[in-house]
Amino acid sequence: MNAPERAGLLAPPVLKGLLAVIVFVVLPGTLLTIGGGYLFQIATTALIFVILAASLNLVTGTTGLLSLGHAGFYGIGAYTAALLSTQLGLPFLVTLPLAGLSAGIIGVLVALPTMRLVSIYFAVATLGIGEMIYVTLLNWTDFTHGPMGIRGIPSIELFGWRASSSLDEYLVVATTAVISLWALSRLTHSYYGNALRAVREDDQCANAMGLNVVRLKIEAFGISCFFAGIAGALLAHTGKFISPDQFRFSESINILAMVVVGGLGSLPGTVIGVLLLIILPEALRGAGDFRMIAVGSIMFLSILLLPKGLLGEASALDLLRRQFGEAWKSVPGSNVGWR
Amino acid sequence: MLDIYFVQQIINGLSIGLVYALMAIGFTLIFGVLNVVNFAHGEVYTVGAFVGLLLITWVAPPLLVVVLAALAVGAVTGVGLERIAFKPFRRFRDEASLRSRAMREATLLSSLAASIVAREVMTLVFGAHMQTIPQAYLLQRPIAIGPLSITNGDVVIFGASLAMLAALQFMLFRTRIGLSIRAVSNSPMGARFVGIDTDRAIIATFAIGSMLGAAAGILVGLYDGTITPQMGFAPGIKAFVAMVMGGLSSIPGAVICALILGVAESVTTDFLASGWKDLVAYAFLIVTLVFFPQGIFGVGRERA
Numbered sequence: 164m165n166a167p168e169r170a171g172l173l174a175p176p177v178l179k180g181l182l183a184v185i186v187f188v189v190l191p192g193t194l195l196t197i198g199g200g201y202l203f204q205i206a207t208t209a210l211i212f213v214i215l216a217a218s219l220n221l222v223t224g225t226t227g228l229l230s231l232g233h234a235g236f237y238g239i240g241a242y243t244a245a246l247l248s249t250q251l252g253l254p255f256l257v258t259l260p261l262a263g264l265s266a267g268i269i270g271v272l273v274a275l276p277t278m279r280l281v282s283i284y285f286a287v288a289t290l291g292i293g294e295m296i297y298v299t300l301l302n303w304t305d306f307t308h309g310p311m312g313i314r315g316i317p318s319i320e321l322f323g324w325r326a327s328s329s330l331d332e333y334l335v336v337a338t339t340a341v342i343s344l345w346a347l348s349r350l351t352h353s354y355y356g357n358a359l360r361a362v363r364e365d366d367q368c369a370n371a372m373g374l375n376v377v378r379l380k381i382e383a384f385g386i387s388c389f390f391a392g393i394a395g396a397l398l399a400h401t402g403k404f405i406s407p408d409q410f411r412f413s414e415s416i417n418i419l420a421m422v423v424v425g426g427l428g429s430l431p432g433t434v435i436g437v438l439l440l441i442i443l444p445e446a447l448r449g450a451g452d453f454r455m456i457a458v459g460s461i462m463f464l465s466i467l468l469l470p471k472g473l474l475g476e477a478s479a480l481d482l483l484r485r486q487f488g489e490a491w492k493s494v495p496g497s498n499v500g501w502r
Numbered sequence: 503m504l505d506i507y508f509v510q511q512i513i514n515g516l517s518i519g520l521v522y523a524l525m526a527i528g529f530t531l532i533f534g535v536l537n538v539v540n541f542a543h544g545e546v547y548t549v550g551a552f553v554g555l556l557l558i559t560w561v562a563p564p565l566l567v568v569v570l571a572a573l574a575v576g577a578v579t580g581v582g583l584e585r586i587a588f589k590p591f592r593r594f595r596d597e598a599s600l601r602s603r604a605m606r607e608a609t610l611l612s613s614l615a616a617s618i619v620a621r622e623v624m625t626l627v628f629g630a631h632m633q634t635i636p637q638a639y640l641l642q643r644p645i646a647i648g649p650l651s652i653t654n655g656d657v658v659i660f661g662a663s664l665a666m667l668a669a670l671q672f673m674l675f676r677t678r679i680g681l682s683i684r685a686v687s688n689s690p691m692g693a694r695f696v697g698i699d700t701d702r703a704i705i706a707t708f709a710i711g712s713m714l715g716a717a718a719g720i721l722v723g724l725y726d727g728t729i730t731p732q733m734g735f736a737p738g739i740k741a742f743v744a745m746v747m748g749g750l751s752s753i754p755g756a757v758i759c760a761l762i763l764g765v766a767e768s769v770t771t772d773f774l775a776s777g778w779k780d781l782v783a784y785a786f787l788i789v790t791l792v793f794f795p796q797g798i799f800g801v802g803r804e805r806a
Binding site: 229276277279280283284286287288290291292294295298299301302412413416419420423453455456458459460462463466467 | 539587590608610611612614615616617618619621622623626735739742743746775777778780781784785787788791792
């Protein structure tokens with residue numbers, strides 16, 4: 164692992180400053196001169212997905228748990244924010260953290276029993292949980308309005324200042340995204356992040372070294388769900404309308420594809436994956452019909468040709484080769500196949 | 503006490519359960535041989551249904567021909583799927599690589615990607631709206647048995663599923679290719695030592711599993727009367743649940759659990775709005791995973 168080099172990609176303060184200038188000045192400036200509210204919507208969506216993909220990356224990339232139900236927690240966040248603001252009239256500054264907290268708490272509750280499952284069984288359990296959340300959002304009509312969705316969600320309001328234009332909304336979402344990315348990046352580059360990586364590489368070994376593996380997994384899952392909930396709240400307040408169809412299994416796959424293409428375990432890679440999978444289909448005009456085909460093909464080709472993703476630190480095939488190496492060296496018949 | 507309506511629901515549940523069983527067998531066979539989950543199995547089911555529909559609208563052959571065509575196309579789809587989404591990741595042939603966790607996750611993602619592409623291509627070609635089956639082929643004619651009223655679709659699904667299950671048992675236990683499939687699922691390394699072509703056995707497994715899936719697709723299409731490109735997703739997940747409940751590599755277990763699941767779903771609609779019935783399958787899944795990690799009929803499982 165040459166993690167320090169990759170951390171170096173973001174480490175120089177100059178580069179960070181440059182990125183901040185691009186996100187907060189250059190990009191909005193360009194979009195303003197081209198003059199498109201629609202372009203701002205795409206940029207806002209891309210930033211929301213940056214938060215989502217980065218949060219999934221914490222679970223799937225850094226901790227090595229394949230989660231197929233991330234859109235469900237995104238949905239919990241969105242519905243919490245939407246219901247709190249339309250029913251109780253709470254302001255954005257309250258609904259945003261509450262949305263994250265509710266998604267995080269439900270994530271921990273879900274993780275408590277399922278976290279003892281490994282690899283594919285965990286993936287399937289998360290798939291089941293994601294679909295359970297979707298079915299509940301769809302059918303609990305008294306509470307969630309079912310397939311009609313929730314309309315007229317108030318726009319973002321901070322201390323009396325109302326984000327009235329798409330530029331304002333973009334700036335608020337960009338600030339939240341940058342803060343979330345910073346938090347996730349600090350988390351994954353700390354000792355705690357190293358513990359999570361140890362769990363990914365070999366959970367039994369990590370356990371033998373004294374790490375509480377189940378607890379680490381549950382915490383990582385809860386934190387990831389918290390950020391997914393934040394992304395959901397941003398979606399609710401910028402889109403003004405949410406319906407259960409936005410939080411289906413296909414959306415979970417979409418987010419997973421972004422992380423896989425960008426490279427499991429790498430935050431810059433994840434951001435690039437999001438940009439690729441959001442902007443590329445938009446750039447190919449009339450792409451509405453081909454969007455998911457493009458997502459599927461890009462994901463397939465990247466698993467086949469770029470098993471590490473664009474900038475990944477963990478690779479499925481890398482693990483595979485290492486296991487072959489062991490298999491060749493060891494005596495045939497010894498239980499190499501059991502992992 | 504024996505409420506007629508309740509018995510009716512159980513019969514409906516059994517025919518839904520048999521369809522899940524046909525799909526669950528495909529999952530179980532492939533899992534037994536490769537230790538991987540084929541997420542594109544639901545799309546094979548959809549392909550079977552659409553091939554049947556095309557054949558019905560163009561040629562209008564007898565029902566048996568439609569089912570046989572679906573079986574043939576299912577086999578071809580299965581082989582193609584194996585070639586595209588599974589073969590490229592099987593670069594080494596020792597036991598560890600055939601069963602390794604990394605290979606499992608890579609093929610999980612690749613079959614997932616293949617299923618997305620297949621589903622979206624079908625949506626593009628046929629449109630996302632529901633396709634209706636011509637009236638003459640619908641299996642919805644009621645048959646009255648005493649106070650019960652079942653449709654001829656129930657009878658056809660019962661008959662066809664039992665015939666296919668019997669054929670599968672014959673194939674697995676009485677033919678050479680069945681023997682090689684069982685050998686590979688027992689131990690890929692040992693199978694290679696005694697000169698079995700493991701690749702051929704794997705391809706045969708995909709062909710057989712996908713045949714059953716495609717047949718289930720066209721039978722359900724004719725039974726329900728509508729076909730959509732998304733139709734494969736829910737039965738695919740439920741068949742998967744049945745496989746996990748049945749203990750992953752036990753075919754009888756998968757069949758019994760599929761029947762339990764079908765009946766449970768159909769009885770749930772008595773108590774709750776029908777939209778909630780999907781929740782039952784997912785709840786079964788989570789409960790099984792948490793409380794019976796070896797499946798209800800499983801005989802021990804290696805740590806995955």
